[in-house]
């Protein structure tokens with residue numbers, strides 16, 4: 001750990017901030033990359049939005065160190081950014097990626113699931129449902145540029161997009177590892193897995209809590225392309241161009257036809273799903289399992 005201005009800052013987070021410095025250096029090259037003069041980045045503390053109005057595309061970057069775990073704040077900020085982009089006719093597509101080195105998203109923020117009140121668990125779960133429904137059903141083309149590890153809830157974020165490009169690095173594992181923590185993925189995560197990789201592969205991955213390395217993720221169909229780390233974003237943008245070549249109305253109606261039945265299963269039973277989560281996560285055995293897992297993670301660091 002390093003001490004900075006009285007704050008305990010993990011050394012790994014400082015290392016990762018090297019990415020932000022590189023990002024700042026790259027800012028000067030934004031014009032060359034398509035961000036022309038007068039085009040402003042926007043977003044919030046944890047979600048950076050880099051718009052390219054000429055292309056109709058915005059790159060949405062998660063930047064909640066150390067690991068982009070889905071805290072209530074990050075969920076809320078992401079929903080707000082997506083809502084804004086969905087309602088702005090300038091944009092037809094988003095690329096979802098991470099501003100951190102080596103991690104796309106560590107999934108649900110486990111500190112939100114441990115030692116909190118039932119009211120907090122309920123608020124948290126509603127925010128997660130909201131994000132999933134918004135991203136899964138968005139009229140925008142969504143491409144995930146997965147430039148780091150993406151377990152559990154991180155994998156769910158990727159599966160909610162239309163297309164996934166994964167970095168070819170051993171640390172870039174992706175998959176539903178919930179059972180390894182002693183917890184259970186919600187049915188809508190299961191449905192997303194089934195819709196993407198088929199029933200048999202989803203059943204195995206969900207029961208075994210498999211984290212797939214890139215080549216395996218590609219083989220099973222969890223991601224659509226695996227490319228060298230430094231080509232993830234450019235490949236995502238090239239894929240985006242192919243998707244944007246299709247007229248929006250036809251693509252959107254088709255997307256809705258494919259996805260609405262899955263989304264409706266949750267939309268029609270949201271409150272029951274919240275109560276099911278609250279009672280599950282409040283169990284002593286689940287609290288103990290989550291605490292133990294979190295402690296192991298911290299010791300590893």
Ligand SMILES: CCCCC/C=C/CCC/C=C/CC(=O)SCCNC(=O)CCNC(=O)[C@H](O)C(C)(C)COP(=O)(O)OP(=O)(O)OC[C@H]1O[C@@H](n2cnc3c(N)ncnc32)[C@H](O)[C@@H]1OP(=O)(O)O
Nearest residue numbers: 010069106107108109110111149152153184277297298301
């Ligand atoms: C029957 C009814 C069912 C009803 C529904 C019930 C459902 C229950 C909920 C089910 C859904 C769960 C979905 C989830 O997403 S659970 C979360 C799963 N995530 C993980 O297992 C990832 C854990 N993290 C890692 O594997 C690694 O951190 C990493 C992402 C690969 C990055 O590795 P590295 O770069 O080496 O970083 P560190 O491991 O050293 O971590 C740095 C720092 O961050 C803390 N941390 C990591 N992950 C999380 C997290 N998910 N939440 C909170 N905090 C996290 C870690 O503890 C370190 O902290 P310190 O710096 O303080 O040591």
